[in-house]
Amino acid sequence: MNANALSMNARGRARRASRSRAVDVGARAGFVARGVIYLLVGTLALRIAFSDGGGQQADRGGAIAEIAGKPFGSILLWVLGVALAGMALWRLSEAFFGQAGPDGHKAGKRAVAAARFVFYAFVSYSVLSYAAGDKGSGSGSSDRQTDDVTARALEWTGGQWIVGIAGVGVIGAGLWMAYRALTRKYHKHLKTGEMTRRSRQAVDVVGVFGGTVRGAVFATAGGFAVAAAVRHEPGRAKGMDDTLRSFTETPAGPWLLVLIAIGLAAFGLFSWANARWRKI
Template structure:
């Protein structure tokens, strides 16, 4: 009598037994979890061999730094681009508080303002590339644990915030590249219009009112987390500089994070109110929220202090661009 092959026999069951549903799914998932890292390792090995072969044969390629060095350069450029953006925001907000210019602006407003200056498209391109490099570094930090935070609750929380940061700076980089086509005539009005368009889209979704409220609460949580981070974080932990210099630059980071945190709160409140009223017209931009703060008693002083905080955050980003320990992962293997 002919016997069935082993693989076929495994699938044969007596008719009175119930077939277990989804038996193949765990097996398939396990195969995928094993296969994906192997594929990544294989691709990385092949690229490394290709790079070594190219270095042996081409004098030009021998001068190209190793991948680890290129990643470090990209990360430092990214920190510098972030510092330039926040330094620009701080200066523009300070000028608005002193009534030298019209309205205060946020990060996207600062990019649009620079794009409208001489050589604006060049600035937009350079900042967009720098921010894209910073997004790459944030992904290495969060997904591939470049900073060796580990899988503790604290480490996972840090990596999750780095992932959210990657999304936000990716949006900012896209905005910078979008300005290559030209800056809007009215930066402040354009920012408000964009925010209201997004709010209107959200309100037309199922449970849109509650989604908008949730968005406002998320902005509020981001602001509070920046303030908490300013109080608890050791910002010199990742800096490769002398103890004396670290003591001097740490206050810049604390002041900068407090300023960022407080600046988010007015916008969060306006978004939550707009959600409760289900009115997209009540939503405003980051810069317009700062303008609302300026119209309050002692508002110009509050706005000026916030602007100096943004300048401090930008300055600390330049410090990080120079002194931060950049440790690119040797293997691009995602850590859960």
């Protein structure tokens, strides 16, 4: 067998592995884990809306700390971290071999899958590190981390442009998330034929509402980053926690944050629907 045939054989085995039962289970477990995090962030945001939150963070770090404080919390964090690693490996397989669907092999979709792999790999590492005893990993304030990163970036040559462009990118990503939710683009990724009519209706409620709210939160955070770049003030950039708290400063007061919190929880439920009906 020549080298070309060996290479094709190896690629074939890798492609089959990317469609294996293990990858399928890992991806679905990852959706469950993502749902847990969004449900907890939504719950923490509700607490903040009705009080000062007791010093809790309405972000991923706050969710991790919330789980750690429960009975068997350490075990739950290990499970969560491994599930997120399964999500990362699925996204990596999509980057190499394409997504499910007729247009899943496009270069743009593979690039997005690669970016998602990096994100979920980082989140998984943070959760697992926290579970292993590194309490500074994963549970740190997203606001402080955002301030630190923005401050360092603004010190670079052309730092204002870098932060501003990054902020515009986050705004664009948020608007794209909201657009996809409102137009129900997620339908093409779901096994809708296996759903009952009531299930489809329920998935559309949490998918449209949750996805739109998630996009709005991202776009708002991007707006704060742009403001930090324009004014050259790192403190104007906000992480998830401060972004959510900013909604209480609108004329609607805490009730807008209540709506946002419910939307984030709804996206958590939508993630669980993906765990059941997503095309892997």
